[in-house]
Amino acid sequence: MSQDERRIVDPALLRGLTMPRITRRAALRGAGVAGMSALLAACGVKGTTKSAPPPDQAKLFWDKQVKAGVLNFANWPAYIDTDPVNGKTSLQRFTDATGIKVNYKEVIQDNDSFLGKITPSLRAGQDTGWDLMVITNGGSIEKLIRQNFLQQLDLSRLPNFNKYASAQFKNPSYDPGNKHTVAWQAGITGIGYNPKLTGREITTFEDLFDPKFKGRVGMFGDNVDLPNFTMVGMGIKPETSTVEDWRRAADKLKQQRDSGILRKYIDNAQEIQGLESGDLWASMAYSGDIFQINAELEKAGKAGEIKFVIPKEGAMLWTDNMCIPLKAKHPLDALTYMDYVYQPSIAAQLAAFIEYITPVQEAAKLEMQRQIPTASRDQKDTLEAAVKDPLIFPTEADLARTHRYRVLTLAEEKVWNSIFEPIVQS
């Protein structure tokens, strides 16, 4: 090859020989990577918050509704009367009075996991399968209201509520004007225990950390009751607690868990079952559950022996709220029920059985006192006990020892979860 010939080599060929070529495979690979990135980026998950409905939506909505005769009601375990009084339970009375059949299901074990299940439907704008559900304040009900997941109520259609609900249950801070919710019951998270098994009365939060009860103590495995109750037990006000306080509470819980004193983190059903079977000697518990556990024990021929205590450090006070999820199939039936349970006689029947703080304080007490002279002997005992029961009609002094849950912003919730979730998920 001569000099001249070499010079006349096509520059394109030279470039092709010396520089890396983009092969078809590489081009495809490049396109693949770019396409994959685009695909991954396209998979962003939309937020769940719905836009707020126009202000007159509620009235228009309710004007259009007709009674369906069916009500799908999601509630917590041991949260309704199951023994008939004068031949009927409150649910049967409701069906008799209105012709609405109630499909009553105890499907809520804790707020977060129930909301986790129905949120995808709410977000997609679909029916959740429930017409009425009972959700606690202190984070959960606030979340539903904030995201506009609840049907607005029309208070003019709730005459019993307007007439009989106690002042402290009207216009709550988390739902001003009762726009979306009315209270079902309120209650206290304290300690339930079996004196026969513990061998002594339980009086303080520290009793839950006693090595003598190794493997016999239960704590709620949720992200609300457990941290808040622990802080109260440590003398920290949950309402004003700091991240540092949360860490201290988590350390305290970790020690209880790793030393084996704690048997298990439990949900509502496991609390009831554990205290009933004796697997748990002392446990965080909801105030009314104890009464029903004892009723069950009595039925089984064992003496009523479980006790409930507000530890001397204090306890949690919460309100459970009836609400109607958006796109519910039978909203008018749900609204009818909401109002029905505010009748004093029904509220009294319910409260005397489930032993939670009734939202119809004054009228239900009067109703109970009115019924006592004519009641059957069993019912008379029940009512006389109920009228004096601080778990149904708490005094100012009792309520002064209770605290409300810490309400978290979204940013705080992330930190809170990262501190408490690894404790529960051990």
Place this chain on the structure above:
Amino acid sequence: MRRTAPYLLALPGVLWLAVFFVVPIAMTLSVSLQTGNVEQGFQFTWHFANYSDAMSRYHAQFVRSIVYGVIVTGVTFLLAYPMAYWIAFHGGRRKSVYLFLILLPFFVSFVIRTVAWQFILSDNGILLGLLKKLHLLGQGFHVLATSYAVIGGLTYNYLPFMVLPLFVSLERIDPTLVEAANDLYASRVRAFLRVVFPLSIPGVFAGVLLTFVPVVADYVSASILGGTNTTMIGNVIQTLYLTNNDYPLASALSFVLMAVLIAGVLLYARVLGTARVYEVASG
């Protein structure tokens, strides 16, 4: 037509996998790299820190799941092999009856069966209560809420997954091969080790996979029978997805779990030699 027919036959399966496997996997991968919260939405930001967060918070549960998986697979194997062997070689006419008995628990829901164990093992329940009354056990003794309960529950629930493949491979072994080995002066132990066991390797391979993979990801047994320090990675993922709605962290954990399982399975196949498995399987 003859040339396209195989593709057409494969098409429904391929479409099924594309829609219900590839798409969800791509979604999960994407979500695992996102940031945000459930109310305002998640954005894709290449947030690899989700992976390090997930592992630093939940490595203990991860390791525990794998340890449980190994123990449960080992125990089910030790229980299932003699069972399958006996049914295959000595089951006689009632073989199908025995198999049916092994499958019988499947007619009851998985969760119900596990809850039944919770009832049986309860501290003062029908079993422990009786033993305590007879003073064979101390009052403080309990099985529930321990890792024994979780491992026991898992072993019980997954035993059939081990028995069935073992039975299938043992059943296909020609008994005359064993006779031949005996004729050639092999002892019974030697005949088993050199003839029967090697021929059952495909069943062992399938049984181990069918048990190990779902056991590692199981969350029912730990949540019903377990207590503290028995939480498995499946429980964590479930809570993160359904309770906390922390989709990125949950996706990252799911992805790591999947990767670890695939790597483990590949390693296992390599050690056992898939080529040999196919060879034996195809006779």
